[in-house]
Amino acid sequence: MIAEICKPRKIILNIHIRESNISIITARTRKTEKIDGFLLFFLYRLDIDAELGYLFLRANSFTPKGRIAHSSILHQNMIYIFGGYYGNSCTNEVFHLDIYQNFNAEYPQWTENSAIGFESCWATTVITHHNNNPTIYLIGGIMQNQNFEDSFASIIYTYSLSTRQWNIPVTVGKLPERRRDIQAVADHMGNIYIFGGVADKYLGSEDLKFFNDMVIFNADYLTWSYGPIVNAPLKRHAYTATLLSSGMIVYIGGREQTDNGNLRENHVTVSSLLKNN
Incomplete structure (x- = not known):
């Protein structure tokens, strides 16, 4: 089963789930939504052993840009x-x-x-x-x-x-x-x-x-x-x-x-x- 998981820095990772083992396959960018100061990552429906589950991740949305003279x-x-x-x-x-x-x-x-x-x-x-x-x-x-x-x-x-x-x-x-x-x-x-x-x-x-x-x-x-x-x-x-x-x-x-x-x-x-x- 393949699930898409959004990681910090607006990157979506394709995750392969097999017998409770998870491995990263590919990564691509995707737009995310900001709610109450956090990026809420909607992780898509997982169908494992005929049971439906949802996986959510929260991460701080602030990532400072590189700078000098601070x-x-x-x-x-x-x-x-x-x-x-x-x-x-x-x-x-x-x-x-x-x-x-x-x-x-x-x-x-x-x-x-x-x-x-x-x-x-x-x-x-x-x-x-x-x-x-x-x-x-x-x-x-x-x-x-x-x-x-x-x-x-x-x-x-x-x-x-x-x-x-x-x-x-x-x-x-x-x-x-x-x-x-x-x-x-x-x-x-x-x-x-x-x-x-x-x-x-x-x-x-x-x-x-x-x-x-x-x-x-x-x-x-x-x-x-x-x-x-x-x-x-x-x-x-x-x-x-x-x-x-x-x-x-x-x-x-x-x-x-x-x-x-x-x-x-x-x-x-x-x-x-x-x-x-």
Whole structure:
């Protein structure tokens, strides 16, 4: 007996059933229906030993598209993805993946969350646990509306993991200049550290501008401050930042601007860091 079964990603598989053994024979595409946020796969009538039976499959309907320039954060067993760039534009999508529960690398079970109020890419995210309320901060980056226009309203947004809601915090202190290609880290005191970055026409800057300042945001008091600039590294963006248990922040790679204004790739490796320390 042959039955047709619809699998995730809109693929119908022809299944051969013989003496309780099931084997896949062929596959072809077929349109499916979306009901209550799920794809309901109608599996056709099976006639086995003169008895009629029906087989149904449900699968999460959300499959994210490939992208670049997204922001991500790991909280407990969840990886959260924010925005990104694909199809010649940024996106406002937010989704997460449980890396422990029934994790399947070939067919990961993504879950869609509350979208950002604008399309975001080349931003940074960091998490704090103020008052036992895990909150993700989305900072900087390109912010656009559906017409590819700048929709800047705040340099910082919060996303509560308990309420799944977005908010703009009311902050105190001098706001930092808009920037992208940054990587923030947060310590256990609620301080968020943001080094360098770059500004361009997509952020409303008339000229291409690079930074080497250290911006500090305190999540408990919602205050902006700035670290010392004496002996600061060269202006840099598109790097990685890692906060060690010793309290040291290690910056690796990226692009830096030299004193004469030239740009160069930075190829610092972990091995060279270990040799120098």
